[in-house]
Amino acid sequence: MKITSTYFLLLLYTPFLLQAGAMEELIDQYQAKGAGPFTAEQGGVAWDRTVVHAKSSQIRRCSDCHGADLTKVGRHAKTGKRIEPMAPSVNPQRFKDPKKIEKWFKRNCKWTWGRVCTAQEKGDFLRYLQQY
Numbered sequence: 001m002k003i004t005s006t007y008f009l010l011l012l013y014t015p016f017l018l019q020a021g022a023m024e025e026l027i028d029q030y031q032a033k034g035a036g037p038f039t040a041e042q043g044g045v046a047w048d049r050t051v052v053h054a055k056s057s058q059i060r061r062c063s064d065c066h067g068a069d070l071t072k073v074g075r076h077a078k079t080g081k082r083i084e085p086m087a088p089s090v091n092p093q094r095f096k097d098p099k100k101i102e103k104w105f106k107r108n109c110k111w112t113w114g115r116v117c118t119a120q121e122k123g124d125f126l127r128y129l130q131q132y
């Protein structure tokens, strides 16, 4: 009985452990590069930052695709495709795989800001997104 409930608890919490694992793993990597400390405040400011895209003169920001409310579904600004909510509290599929997170940081920073994000910026973004 005792063993069964331990396994049950483990199963129940595994998604959260994995999620924290991927995010913390990346945060450790960014710190190893000399970045940090990271704060949700700085991440939030960066998330809302508007940048004029050099080629198109469009005003761009992260919420163009991920939406204003992170607990709601977003829509891709270019293709119109549905994007599942960013908030891990409502979308347990979020932030599980460090490779996926890095891949999208790269693409989205380039699309939004016209450059890759620094280790500092990525760490701040993760701290910001983690709290939802």
Ligand code: HEC
Pocket: 047, 061, 062, 063, 064, 065, 066, 076, 077, 078, 083, 084, 093, 094, 095, 096, 097, 100, 101, 104, 105, 108, 109, 111, 112, 113, 125
């Ligand atoms: C042009 C549309 C678009 C913009 C703008 C955009 N994203 Fe994304 N983002 C996506 C898509 C599409 C995905 C992958 C699909 C998914 O995970 O739902 C994604 C996924 C991500 C992921 C991976 C999440 C995970 O579960 O691993 C992160 C992190 C992310 N975006 C951060 C950002 C940040 C930071 C910005 C602003 C600098 C930003 N995005 C702006 C479209 C966008």
